Amino acid sequence: MISKREAVWPEPATTGNLPILSSCGDFRIDFSVPTRAVPPSAAALVGSLRGVGYSLETAIADILDNSIAAGAKSIEIQWEWNDGDPVGWILDDGIGMHADRLVEAMRFGGVGPEAERTAEDLGRFGLGLKTASLSQCRQLTVVSKTASGLASFTWDLDELRRNGSGGGWDLIEGDAGLSDEIRHQLTSGKSGTLVVWRKVDFGRTSDRPSYEAFLADLARVDAHLGMVFHRFLAGDARALRITLNGSRVKAWDPFLENDTSVIRTPEQDIAGPGGRVRVRGFVLPHRDRFRNEIDFENAGGPDGWTAQQGFYVYRHRRLLSAGGWLGLGGSRAWTRDETSRLARIRIDIPNTADHDWRIDVRKAIARPPDAIRRPLQRIAEDVRRKAREVFVHRGQYGSRRKAAGVSRIWQVNPEGAKRRYTVQRDHEFVELIKGRTDKTGRDLLEGLLDLIERTVPVDRVWLDVTEHGVPDQQVDGSELLTAALAMARMMERAGLDSREAVARLARMDPYDKVEDLEEKLMRKLRGAKR
Template sequence: MSQKTEIQEDDFRPSAARLVESLRDTGYSREAAFADIIDNSIAANATKISIELQYMFGEFRVIMTDNGDGMSEDELRNAMRYGSEKRANPKSLGKFGMGLKTASTAFCRRLVVLTQKAGIQSGRAWDIDRIIKTDRWELETPSSDDYYDYFEDLSEFTGDGGTMIIWENTDRLINQGSERQVREQIKNLGNELKAELSSVFFKYLASGEVSISLKVAGASAEDLKGWDPLCADLVTVDGVRSRVLKEKTVPVEFAGKSATFSVRGSVIPSQNDLNSEEREFVRYSLDNQGFYIYREGRLIWHDGWPHRMYKKESKITRLRAELHFDHELDDVFSIDFRKSRVIIPVEIREELKRLVAPWRQELLKGQDRLISANTKRVHGPADRSIDKHKKYTKNSDINVDGDTVTIRNQNQPKPIVIEGIKVYQDKTVRVHEEDSLLGDDLWEPSCDEEGNTCVTLGKSHPYFHKMYNVCKDNVEAMKALDMLLWSLANAEHGEYSEANRHTLKGYRQKVSQTLRYLSIELPDAEEYE
């Protein structure tokens, strides 16, 4: 006999205890969380913002203070509500009603907001542990005595307006450890925030609209200076400048309306034209090429090239592009409440590729010729040398049967299948090239149809281009590099087992990642012309 379950249809409120923990995992990075709080300050017309990473009596707190408009009691209660009322100004950076709460509790278990308006002070707090204990959305009013010093600091900072955000019980910003370890983590956090916020709010800082200071525990406060990814005003000690490319305006039609966004580019100077301080200033790195996307003057995305546009390549490390749009295009670019995601529609992506293509081709010009000329079968000497000693270097048995490749060695007496390994027909070649490898690795083990170990090199890896151009006129050096990478592949086959295959893969990825950064110190291909 079936039993009917009675459903209460008049109350579908979610469990506060469960939901408040879930809302901590909305995907904020540390830097994005800080930036979201600053967005709110700017939206409140703040011109001065202070960030303090405080470490006292073994407790780490974050305190962010602004001299903005401040809030009345009613405004504060609304601001503390998840999904607070929409701001009247559509340009507002803090426009989604979630940032203050989700950005804060992503990294702390207690959020305290102190504010004052027209000389009247107010305070409210969300305490996650209390919400879990009571399973109720109980908004606290913190004791004015407990926060007396903080209210005093707020008044001194702002006069009769302004707001102070305090993150207490910060369980996700730094890890537990000794006093020295904690202070070192706080110092590192400060450096990361300095780098990120100086770029996110570059346009505000550069214009003088806003000043942001950062005080790290044990150090003096430091005013942030805006960092322009295009380095448009850079002039090196030798008089070399970045080449700023012409700005272009792109019209967009959507939902019966029309708007525009702008794109401009820059080619920063070559490494050889920069000293160590200048390289640090321009943040010369493979990871810093590509698009920097701004919404209403606020950087919201900078992760190379948008999806399905281009991949990161050492040959275009010097190319950077700025895309700027205003609030009217929020829906077109699918901006989320973290303001860290951008989805570019296909037609806009194609237009961006058309605009950037001439800039990109200019950098690529000549380099492909150099690379292909220098590496086309220059691997021949290594192929012959490796084959000559295969009797002594063989350390695994590889069997190729159609699409199935098995391996056994001293660690793996019973043959197991190697998934995803490349198999080549040409039995005379030991060193192969592919445009790119999974994860943008520099190399990976492969084999031929006879089961001989081969190595496959990823041409998209910056170290590939640079090492072969450094050695392009030295056959023995080229052979030595090929031998080294083949030996790494051969060693992986010799150590491969079901138990350690993931460890070996991780090792290869870590080496490739390290070489990606170290390759910055090698000259670009174009610098040999």
């Protein structure tokens, strides 16, 4: 029997044994099992990490996060085709790193995701520099400059493989024969960091891009960086200059904040796990409100209008998630549909909320915590409703013309109604015809309208929009003016005064889209009578 005096907590085993402590009342007994250290194979683990899912553009964006955290004001990105053996490098003018600090930066995992970070820190997992780089190349060299001089280290996947499955994490000291032309990029500044990718294979075994595909990849990089860092490039955050092969990367603002026709909802603060988030909705202008087709296409974004709708999640003004509805929408999650494509919502989260928002390694996916899904959905419902109004009414939402009442021939009925789409029976044209025909004529008109309502090709329209997008609905002013003139003359023959006919047409969809319609119609009607 073991006495109470003998039942004490054992000292933890220092090697070879894992203590398993069991207690029963006042007695505690130590059962130990043998253990064995199983360190991961460096070559195998790094090879697996290459498949995390980075694209070239997301990988480069992850490297730029480190430059921003280092206080960089200027970042140069250079890519050379090099006869099918591409080389890429990224140079910043940040504070740089001394040798010991650079070793830690090259360590997989770094300080880990649980470490407390400054508000300026855009990292989290301690993997970005290494995983992003090695997803695209097999040799990563980092050279950094401080007042104490230069320090450089290299990861080489081929060297790790040569060491075999039992090989260690052997970081190469030095730059592994980096060319003087690239190394000298650091000499002009007081401090900075140079990240060089060699043995570039873009994470592929044998499917290497052609020169044309390589140029297309760089175009995607340019567009992606302009979107992800647009608040830095435009001065909303700390000013930053980024160049790609000598050309300055331009900011792409998803919200067109300088456009006065954008509808903005009030900014709202929502308390959530990890800290408060700020949310604001934007409804972008209808296509008819843009000056030209180029401006319209640019506002659509890198992936186009339909794909770019939805939430934009930022951490310290760096874009994490661009578009999509974050799985909101109740039992049936919202999809990116044509009628809500003008809706975009900005969310700013603190970097203390990374865990709760489940930010992934690539910083490309964010998922809202359950505690704030309901308020986010309420905000999104309001923004989506406003966006549908603008989309359907072709930019007339909230305008004086709409407030005065635009006459529309079609009426959209609520769900559950016998028919979803019906012709307005009190429309000016309908009433005009009814008032100038006998009962037989009125019955024939009613039969015609009933037939039209029963045969609205909803399924066909929906399929066409899904497959081909919304048809071009740009206003052709001259065509509408000609149609309106013909209608005005018919209304005159029906007994209406010219001014009354023109006034009715000016309030009628789609003729209300023509600028100065009343003046133009009256001028043509008077000219015809002379």
